[in-house]
Amino acid sequence: MDMFLIIALLIIVSAIYAYINARFLKLPGTIGIVTLAILGSVITLITENLSPDIAKNLTVLAKHINFSTTVLNVMLGFLLFATAFNLDTRKLKKEMRPVLVLSTLGVLISTTAFGGVFYWITGLIGMNVPFIYCLLFGALVSPTDPVAVAAIIKGSKLPSNLETIISGESLFNDGVGLVLFLLIAEVAQTGVDNLDIGKAVILFIQEVFGGVALGAVTGWLAFKLMKSINDFQTIVLVSLALVMLDSVLASYFHLSIPLAVVTAGLFVGGRSINADNKERSHESLEKFWLLIDEILNAVLFVMIGLQMVNVPFISNYWITGGIAIVIILGARWMSIMLPLTFLRRSLNINYSSINILTWAGLRGGISIALALALPESPYRHLILSGSYFIVIFSIVVQGLSLNKLINASYKKD
Secondary structure (H helix, E strand, O other): OOHHHHHHHHHHHHHHHHHHHHHHHOOOHHHHHHHHHHHHHHHHHHHHHHOHHHHHHHHHHHHHOOHHHHHHHHHHHHHHHHHHHOOOHHHHHHOHHHHHHHHHHHHHHHHHHHHHHHHHHHHHOOOOOOHHHHHHHHHHHOOOOHHHHHHHHOOOOOOHHHHHHHHHHHHHHHHHHHHHHHHHHHHHHHOHHHOOHHHHHHHHHHHHHHHHHHHHHHHHHHHHHHHOOOOHHHHHHHHHHHHHHHHHHHHHOOOOHHHHHHHHHHHHHOOOOOOOOOOOHHHHHHHHHHHHHHHHHHHHHHHHHHHHHHOOOOHHHHHHHHHHHHHHHHHHHHHHHHHHHHOOOOOOOOHHHHHHHHHOOOOOHHHHHHHHOOOOOOOHHHHHHHHHHHHHHHHHHHHHHHHHHHHHHOOOO
């Protein structure tokens, strides 16, 4: 299918779903769009059983989208940059310690806990998934999705410090989670006996710290360029070029694209580019990236719903999918509780925030994209289906109830 036709159809479908939701369903934007997209896919799957010829026309869009490549190599950079650009860096600096702890140590704890429990339970029910693949499953569902999180908590009664922690954690743990996923995936392919610990550590440092360094340097250069001019169109072009440059350079030098664009976004967004008191370029640029964020957000969640057509649903996958949901919630809770228990004197969060932080751990397009990027193996379909269960539950169930949990927790305020 022609690329322009794919893009046009995605925008058209996104606009239709967004209108139906805004006009009739009146659900939060992200949840409403995903729900409608899933319903569309379910209707398509039912139609496929009744009339395969008609279903061919309905599935053509989903079948022609390379979801993994589109999200990881194209959309992710723009979405993360937009979120980072509009994040209040002054608040982030105050909460940087819990953000860094939860986005690094938290991801490692969640991955390990999920992998261990999933390995034990699948062994009990006779599925016998190798431990390395259980860890791989844990690595791709442990990072929270900043796009989904930001869309859900927007306008809630969440305290400012907790909102900053949730948003900041979800921005940084994507980069850490992606690097961890790649390392475990390599071990799964080459075997534990061929694992070079030294090489793995160097690769991890290169990806993480190299990505941060790249984002800091390019962000500083872009800021200087934008600060020196008043032409808003050129400022917008420089910001767009910054995201694309970081994505290209990070990919070429094997650095973390998420960490590069997040660092650049925080650097540029945290400093005003206004030339003088009469210029409002920075505020206009914030609105531009907010618009980009909302448009891509809608398209991304339509794509998530459409991908349901490509997910193999076999009877026992429903069982493992349900089990995976329970395990990831437990792993998420543990990844917050353990750092909080041992580092509670240095972390600016309390025990009453654990339930909110746990329930706010929404998963989205990144988990689906990583699952689709898995190499062929006997366990690929199981992990893909389980990831889809977790993402849909996360967005629809957790997303619909998150603000209610927040309001209930702070009703006295």
